[in-house]
Amino acid sequence: MIASVKNEERKTIFDGMKPHVELMAAGLSGGLILIGWYLLNQEVDTAAAVIFVSAFVIGGYAKAKQGIEDTLATKKLNVELLMILAAVGSALIGYWMEGAILIFIFGLSGALETYTMNKSHREISSLMDLQPEEATRIKGEEEEVVPVGSLSIGDLLLIRPGERIPADGKIVKGQTNIDESSISGESIPVQKSKGDEVFASTVNLRGIVTVEMIRSSDETLFHKIIELVQSAQSEKSPSQQFIERFEGPYVRTVLIVVGLMMFVPHYAFGWSWNETWYRAMVLLVVASPCALVASVTPATLSAISNGARNGILFKGGVHLENIGRIKVIAFDKTGTLTKGKPEVTDVYVRDGITKDYLLSHVAEIERYSNHPLAGAVVSYATEQLQETALCRVEGMEDIAGFGVRGTFSGVEWKVGKAEFVGKEEAEAFHGEIMKRLSDEGKTVIFARDGEGIAGLIALKDVVREEALEAIRTLQEEGIKTVMLTGDHERTAAAIARESGIDRYTAHCLPESKAEAIRKLQEEFGMVAMVGDGINDAPALATATVGISMGEGSDVALETADVVLMKNHLPLIAQTVKLSTRMNRIVKQNIFFSITVIMLLIASNFFQVVTLPLGVVFHEGSTILVILNGLRLLKN
Incomplete structure (x- = not known):
């Protein structure tokens, strides 16, 4: 039993170290390439070859192992195998450094992707803790x-x-x-x-x-x-599905063409065997998707770094890519659009008494209650009264579900619901004001003294100031906004009006929030969800992109694809702009890299490009797309 536990602990530690090991291996491989390049310049060819072989093994082991295992498991060829073959082919015709560079770039991109994407999904265990x-x-x-x-x-x-x-x-x-x-x-x-x-x-x-x-x-x-949460997270993203569809046919096509290239030109065009083999190896090198890989990874990582510097954490490039294509963003209300706790918004008193008089008595009674509304009233009264001393209450009693009562100098005060203080009198007190407060979705508590209703206090979970700016900016970008809340219709309508939300859905339990996201996806396509609570987890997982506030629950933070660490809603619009910019640069890179690869392939068939020239153009295009992607490091 003890041995079994220790083995499990070792496995957990190893799994946690795996992405770090891959990244260190890629870095070591890059360092060895620099050493090998120096040795080549010093004409120490044998030592350089040994160093390059070491770079091959260290940098390519993880990807080679992954490619072989995936091929055996799925019975399908993959890009990992093609990259390894391209690197080996480059070495076979004497270009050790170029082959090692191919391994390094591909290994580094894979390690960084693993490091970024390999996040432990602790939301299920966090949920179970509750x-x-x-x-x-x-x-x-x-x-x-x-x-x-x-x-x-x-x-x-x-x-x-x-x-x-x-x-x-x-x-x-x-x-x-x-x-x-x-x-x-x-x-x-x-x-x-x-x-x-x-x-x-x-x-x-x-x-x-x-x-x-x-x-x-x-x-x-x-x-x-x-x-x-489990069901939504098991669904593959459209990008993942596209990569899986693209990978197999691309690798098979390249390998088939290279295989034909090794024999057909000798018989069809009378090329020598040396020239045939040479051209086949050049094709394997120039057709490798090194530039295509570099088109996406550096740009994505640069954008992720840019976001992190501005308090935006992406849990992988696919989410950064998707958010720029979002048509609708759905918001949770409590703690996201609003502050998440009630605050006093209005105080009305009976003729003949002052606001301070009412607050000093109500706050003294509510001090002894642990109800959230009581805490909000006491905080507000303390701020308003400042130096004014509270009255001393006697015989305070908390009536569960209704309110509290206490005695001041022989006069009984009641604070609570209308039914508790006298429903008819409470409803008659400032009738028009009561209707307005109700329409605004506010919760009202009444105070009664020996002479009748002394006043009322209205509370509300108020809208964040930055929420208005965030909603307005998103709408300017052409993105529709939706609010999903468990509140009743009147409160939801009031918050929607106040925040400028395009539409809302009230009475949302967790499963209906997730269903609402699915309906929005059917109507608009890609949908983002912004939330901070445990109840938002299913919707966050179901949405194309889940966005959590940094001060949200652990479950929301782990389920979300994007986390706003500064808890600042206007960052959402900044995130959309960053994603749009990244998608534009990635498209530029992909178009450029494919164009170069196609030109090099055509030139090789016409025996125009030599291996050194092919490597220069191939690696040059890779460097150019990397530099283009690095532009995203700037705001």
Whole structure:
């Protein structure tokens, strides 16, 4: 058992070191090429040959091994084998350094790609950390702690304050407030009472409740999130599919033509065997896709470096490539377009009292509540009152699901819902203002003293200031914006109006967010998703490009393809512009490199190009496309 664990640990360590080893091998190969070049200039040919062979082995081992293994596994030829054969062919006709350079460039690009793309997908394990391993089950008059996996539909579960709910169920006793942000993304807790449904992984904030389990552990809403992430991430990107389709035919075509070139010209055109073999080797060298590979990799890595310098982290070149082709960007609301926590936006008081008078009493009562709205009220009051001392409350009582009450000098104050302070009076208090606040999607709490309704305080998860700039810039670029939120219709509409979003979808649970992304893809093609919460993970994984805010949850960060490390929404527009610029340079490089390769191939058939000239043009085109790609390092 111990030996097995140690072997697993060694395997994990080796897998983690693999991309670094490939990169170091490519770097060492490049260093050996420089040494070999120096020795050639010093006319130490034998030593130079040994050095170049070492560069071949060190730089090409990983790609040769990968190419052979893939060929054996898929029964298809690949570009890795073609590059190795091109390098060997170059060496066979005496051009050791050129062959080593081919190996170095291809090995370096592969190592950098592995290093960039080989990210551990920890989102599943992060999600599972939110799923409780044990639950308190009620059997008769007794309570027992059991593994969640042993629970069955119909079991009664006891959920205490602060505990995560272990399974989807229905409350049969008690009332409480539930933090459902892991499911809906809504930052404001939801009041739950007898008959209401609760979801696995959400947090019980206040009261003790008894829940009847209504779904098995593999059918919970939370489990569906995990399945959606796994399913979406297993789908191959269009670029991957194109490369797979292109690779086999290209390699087969080149190898077939080179094979024919080794015999046909001797019999068809009377070439000597030396000339035939020479031309076949030249063809193998000039037809190698070295410049094509360099057309993409340096440009991509330069753009990735540029983005990283500006706080934009790409998890691979394919995502950087795709984002420039995006037609629609969907945004999560809570924590992305908005700040993710409620803030006081409006305060109205009864005639005859002041705002400071109301805030000093309400804040003193709310100080003793752990409700998120209470914290927002206290913070606002502390900032507004400054030097004004709070009143002293007596006999404070927290009424779960309704509000709080306390006594000031014998006068009872109530703070909470309209039903708690007196529904008719509350609804009559500033009636027109109440309607406006409701239309704006704001949450309202009332305060009542001995004389009636003393005032109201409105709170809202406010839109980030930079969100307006980001939305406007994207729309100027011709990109449509969509908001996906778990909020109700009125709140969603208010946030959409305020932020300038083109359209929105309300009442979005995780699976419906992912479905909304799929519908947008059917309508527009490539779609990006911007989110920061666990509930956004399925949509982030389903989208063509998932973009996470740097301050988001670990799951969102790991699932996303692009991370905005500075948590600054206008970076999205900068990301789109960078991608568009990179795609333009890549197209230039590809067109140029293909043109050069075709000209060299044609010249070789007409016996115009010599091997040294072919190498000069071939390697020269490679250098030019690399330099063109490096322009992306500049902003």
